[in-house]
Amino acid sequence: MRDYFLRRLLLIPPTLLGITLIVFFLTRLVPGGPIERALAEARMVDQSGGRAHASAGSNTSLSAEQLNQLKRFYGFDKPWYSAYASWIGKVARGDLGNSYIYHQPVWTIIASKLPVSIYYGLLTTILTYAICLPLGIVKAVRHRAPMDNLTSVVVFAGYAVPGYVLGSLLLFVFAARLEWFPLGGFVSDNFAELGLAAKALDLARHTALPLSAYMVGGFAFTTLLMKNHLMDNLAADYMRTAVAKGLPFRAAVFRHALRNSLIPLATTFGQNIGLVLTGSFLIEVVFDIDGMGLLGYKSLVDRDYPIVLGILLISSALLLIGNIISDILVALLDPRIRFN
Numbered sequence: 001m002r003d004y005f006l007r008r009l010l011l012i013p014p015t016l017l018g019i020t021l022i023v024f025f026l027t028r029l030v031p032g033g034p035i036e037r038a039l040a041e042a043r044m045v046d047q048s049g050g051r052a053h054a055s056a057g058s059n060t061s062l063s064a065e066q067l068n069q070l071k072r073f074y075g076f077d078k079p080w081y082s083a084y085a086s087w088i089g090k091v092a093r094g095d096l097g098n099s100y101i102y103h104q105p106v107w108t109i110i111a112s113k114l115p116v117s118i119y120y121g122l123l124t125t126i127l128t129y130a131i132c133l134p135l136g137i138v139k140a141v142r143h144r145a146p147m148d149n150l151t152s153v154v155v156f157a158g159y160a161v162p163g164y165v166l167g168s169l170l171l172f173v174f175a176a177r178l179e180w181f182p183l184g185g186f187v188s189d190n191f192a193e194l195g196l197a198a199k200a201l202d203l204a205r206h207t208a209l210p211l212s213a214y215m216v217g218g219f220a221f222t223t224l225l226m227k228n229h230l231m232d233n234l235a236a237d238y239m240r241t242a243v244a245k246g247l248p249f250r251a252a253v254f255r256h257a258l259r260n261s262l263i264p265l266a267t268t269f270g271q272n273i274g275l276v277l278t279g280s281f282l283i284e285v286v287f288d289i290d291g292m293g294l295l296g297y298k299s300l301v302d303r304d305y306p307i308v309l310g311i312l313l314i315s316s317a318l319l320l321i322g323n324i325i326s327d328i329l330v331a332l333l334d335p336r337i338r339f340n
Contacts, residue, residue, distance in 0.1 A: 005324060012320045019316050020309060021084060027305045028080040034100045034303055035070050074100065091313065097306040101299075106310040109295065116186050116291035117284075123207070124214040125272050128222055133265075136226025141253065143231060151223075159220035164282035167213030171286060174209060181209050184288035210287045214280060218272075222265065229264050233257035259333060266329035270322025 027033070071077040075086070090097060096106035139148045158166075175181045182188065188202050233239065234257055242252040284293035292311065299307040 005328070008324050008327070012317065015320060016313060016316055017088070020088070020313055023309065023312055024084045024087065025080055027308070028076075030303070032303055033076075034074045034305070035067075035076060037303060087309070096310040096313070099299075099304055099307050101302050101304045101307075106306050109307060110292065110310055110314070113290065113292045113295045116289060117293065120207075120210060120214055120289070120291065121272075123211060124218065127211070128215055128218045132219055132222035133226055136223045137230060137253075137258070139223070139227040140230035140234060155220045155223050158216040159224065161216060162282075163213040163217050163280060164286050166216050167210065167283050167286040170209045170212060181205055184286075186289055186291075210283060210289060213283045213286070225264055225268075226261060230257060230261040233260045263330055263333050266333055267326050269329055270324070270326035271319065273318050273322040273325070 068077065075083050078086070087097065094107075096110075098105055099109055102109055135151065139151060142148050171183065175183045182205060185206060186203075187199075187206055188194075191199060191202055194202060230253075234253070236257075239252055239257055242256060243249055247255075281293040281297045283289070284291050285297050288294070295307065296311045298304070299311070
């Protein structure tokens with residue numbers, strides 16, 4: 001097993017190289033990059049100042065030398081493969097480059113957004129498993145009971161509604177119309193001036209609606225996964241044999257069926273690690289939460305490629321590591337699994 005996981009770890013660097021290579025190449029093909037943005041801004045400045053002249057037959061007031069300086073500044077003066085080799089060399093030294101928009105190191109910008117995304121990611125993961133696992137067990141044991149039918153309506157509704165759609169609806173009803181919750185943000189502007197109890201209340205009011213949007217998809221998926229697999233195991237021959245030999249039904253569920261039912265959940269657990277750090281793009285945009293998701297969305301819109309590549313590198317590495325953690329959990333839960 002040790003050799004298997006060592007091989008998996010050794011496969012992470014070449015996998016990241018392949019992912020970043022493809023995305024880096026695509027950034028050179030996508031129109032509206034940083035140079036085009038700078039040209040558009042220069043054109044707007046010239047027009048607003050009444051100097052709508054062109055140089056060297058082009059439709060911009062920048063000279064050829066200025067264009068070359070822009071290309072050198074943004075790293076577009078080299079072929080894409082040469083620029084990628086330069087970028088990956090910096091990454092190997094722990095340098096993700098500087099942002100085109102913020103003009104700060106990418107690591108510094110990402111680190112400033114991490115606490116918010118970690119807060120929502122951890123809270124979402126903990127609450128999802130703390131609620132969904134017991135709920136799925138109860139729904140499987142009491143299948144077609146009134147409680148199961150009632151909760152199924154909520155679960156299937158949550159499964160069908162995307163998180164950002166629910167977030168927009170909650171924001172419109174409970175924040176804009178009823179004014180029970182704030183319209184967005186992580187905390188209030190005067191958060192630093194509040195007392196400890198007031199800070200906790202303010203944070204809770206800002207957390208309630210985004211957390212509901214974060215949880216809705218994972219809540220429905222995890223509950224249904226737990227219920228369906230537990231029901232399959234409850235109908236298995238080994239369960240009937242255990243009960244027939246005199247083992248109480250409750251003991252048979254928790255000693256045998258539950259452990260087997262957790263295996264599918266273990267395979268998806270590692271994917272949540274990426275959510276813990278990177279957050280959700282659209283949910284953070286809807287609620288104006290200044291985390292990794294909103295940063296990634298703005299970077300895509302503004303063509304801030306160093307930040308886009310930095311977030312991609314981190315999220316891809318976390319996903320690969322999460323898959324390895326899932327394999328470890330599966331091996332711990334299922335003694336039949338042997339990685340050779």
